[in-house]
Amino acid sequence: xxxxxxxxxxxxxxxxxxxxxxxxxxxxxxxxxxxxxxxxxxxxxxxxxxxxxxxxxxxxxxxxxxxxxxxxxxxxxxxxxxxxxxxxxxxxxxxxxxxxxxxxxxxxxxxxxxxxxxxxxxxxxxxxxxxxxxxxxxxxxxxxxxxxxxxxxxxxxxxxxxxxxxxxxxxxxxxxxxxxxxxxxxxxxxxxxxxxxxxxxxxxxxxxxxxxxxxxxxxxxxxxxxxxxxxxxxxxxxxxxxxxxxxxxxxxxxxxxxxxxxxxxxxxxxxxxxxxxxxxxxxxxxxxxxxxxxxxxxxxxxxxxxxxxxxxxxxxxxxxxxxxxxxxxxxxxxxxxxxxxxxxxxxxxxxxxxxxxxxxxxxxxxxxxxxxxxxxxxxxxxxxxxxxxxxxxxxxxxxxxxxxxxxxxxxxxxxxxxxxxxxxxxxxxxxxxxxxxxxxxxxxxxxxxxxxxxxxxxxxxxxxxxxxxxxxxxxxxxxxxxxxxxxxx
Numbered sequence: 001x002x003x004x005x006x007x008x009x010x011x012x013x014x015x016x017x018x019x020x021x022x023x024x025x026x027x028x029x030x031x032x033x034x035x036x037x038x039x040x041x042x043x044x045x046x047x048x049x050x051x052x053x054x055x056x057x058x059x060x061x062x063x064x065x066x067x068x069x070x071x072x073x074x075x076x077x078x079x080x081x082x083x084x085x086x087x088x089x090x091x092x093x094x095x096x097x098x099x100x101x102x103x104x105x106x107x108x109x110x111x112x113x114x115x116x117x118x119x120x121x122x123x124x125x126x127x128x129x130x131x132x133x134x135x136x137x138x139x140x141x142x143x144x145x146x147x148x149x150x151x152x153x154x155x156x157x158x159x160x161x162x163x164x165x166x167x168x169x170x171x172x173x174x175x176x177x178x179x180x181x182x183x184x185x186x187x188x189x190x191x192x193x194x195x196x197x198x199x200x201x202x203x204x205x206x207x208x209x210x211x212x213x214x215x216x217x218x219x220x221x222x223x224x225x226x227x228x229x230x231x232x233x234x235x236x237x238x239x240x241x242x243x244x245x246x247x248x249x250x251x252x253x254x255x256x257x258x259x260x261x262x263x264x265x266x267x268x269x270x271x272x273x274x275x276x277x278x279x280x281x282x283x284x285x286x287x288x289x290x291x292x293x294x295x296x297x298x299x300x301x302x303x304x305x306x307x308x309x310x311x312x313x314x315x316x317x318x319x320x321x322x323x324x325x326x327x328x329x330x331x332x333x334x335x336x337x338x339x340x341x342x343x344x345x346x347x348x349x350x351x352x353x354x355x356x357x358x359x360x361x362x363x364x365x366x367x368x369x370x371x372x373x374x375x376x377x378x379x380x381x382x383x384x385x386x387x388x389x390x391x392x393x394x395x396x397x398x399x400x401x402x403x404x405x406x407x408x409x410x411x412x413x414x415x416x417x418x419x420x421x422x423x424x425x426x427x428x429x430x431x432x433x434x435x436x437x438x439x440x441x442x443x444x445x446x447x448x449x450x451x452x453x454x455x456x457x458x459x460x461x462x463x464x465x466x467x468x469x470x471x472x473x474x475x476x477x478x479x480x481x482x483x484x485x486x487x488x489x
Contacts, residue, residue, distance in 0.1 A: 058093035081343030102346035113309030114167030119332030122171035193442035209401035348395030387429025
């Protein structure tokens with residue numbers, strides 16, 4: 001009798017254990033199993049690498065894990081980034097200061113200032129005025145999109161900071177929430193930063209990486225590209241790729257079952273947009289103008305973009321004389337996004353500090369030297385592929401220029417091609433950075449912002465089509481317009 005009871009209990013325990021395992025397997029979706037499997041494969045692949053030490057292997061695994069989780073899951077992006085920073089510290093790949101110092105990154109303060117300025121533009125009424133101006137001259141939603149894109153494109157010629165342009169555009173995009181549905185707003189949250197990034201190639205001052213690249217070209221090869229030469233080469237290309245990007249985004253993401261019209265708004269918007277500016281609007285325009293001058297003259301006074309932005313934010317919050325109060329300014333900051341940006345930037349920095357980027361650079365350029373006697377079209381294609389894909393593993397635009405331009409200049413000298421052409425093609429290629437939010441401050445500013453945001457999966461979806469088109473457009477321009485205007489390898 002006792003033996004039968006013991007056997008019964010054993011069978012019961014086994015069934016219970018089996019049911020628990022079955023329940024666990026059923027709870028795990030196919031998607032979760034795929035994510036776990038990919039992590040395991042990455043782990044095995046990275047462990048088998050002989051050229052990287054343990055610190056570099058841990059940093060590389062953490063970065064790849066972050067990319068997968070950001071794109072494929074709904075886990076808060078900030079939680080993923082901070083969690084993987086903690087993982088790196090726990091695995092002794094970095095000291096705990098990595099986490100603390102992440103909040104001292106320039107991009108963090110740049111974005112804090114940008115949120116405050118955006119709130120001031122909104123509270124002053126300037127954002128509403130600009131949005132009403134666009135609506136008053138639009139007959140449908142397509143023309144509204146064209147107006148927004150045109151305004152952002154033109155801003156590249158006098159606002160040299162992509163973050164600054166993103167900050168000024170955000171309150172305008174938010175102001176259009178009465179005209180566009182939630183799904184349409186999420187598309188606007190992608191179109192705005194993408195147009196800002198595409199338009200970066202128009203001018204020499206469009207990105208700090210341009211100035212770094214030209215400086216390295218002058219010091220290494222004794223050549224340069226003038227402001228006007230850049231305009232001749234950059235503006236037509238920028239117009240084409242910006243138009244391509246807008247068409248692709250609208251085709252892939254724009255809701256198909258919505259009305260294209262804008263009912264009962266044009267007459268009212270025209271009246272409001274033609275009214276004279278109030279005191280706060282005049283003050284806001286004046287302060288923004290001063291900030292733009294500060295951004296443009298950075299090389300003269302020596303203060304970086306983040307400092308100028310924070311200084312402008314303080315002026316906007318000046319007691320009795322500012323546009324908004326201190327409480328309004330602080331409340332406007334998306335601290336969830338700030339923490340994500342700080343942690344994500346630190347993850348990218350770890351790749352540089354642990355030698356992962358140097359290893360990638362070494363491996364890549366050891367392969368490039370095999371193409372010394374390659375035909376011109378193949379050299380152009382290789383340079384473009386290296387430059388355009390660099391945003392996938394080096395998140396900072398400036399760092400991409402610092403890391404790759406010297407190596408590409410050395411490559412150009414080794415095989416005897418024109419260094420000016422190599423630098424221009426490389427810098428234009430590096431301006432493509434829309435696959436993941438962490439690759440651009442402008443994308444980050446709209447990512448998980450709250451009122452307007454987009455899904456990281458949509459960026460990947462767009463980039464699958466837009467990235468090869470971007471490379472193809474550069475090749476077509478090189479063999480047509482750019483060569484006709486004096487560019488050659």
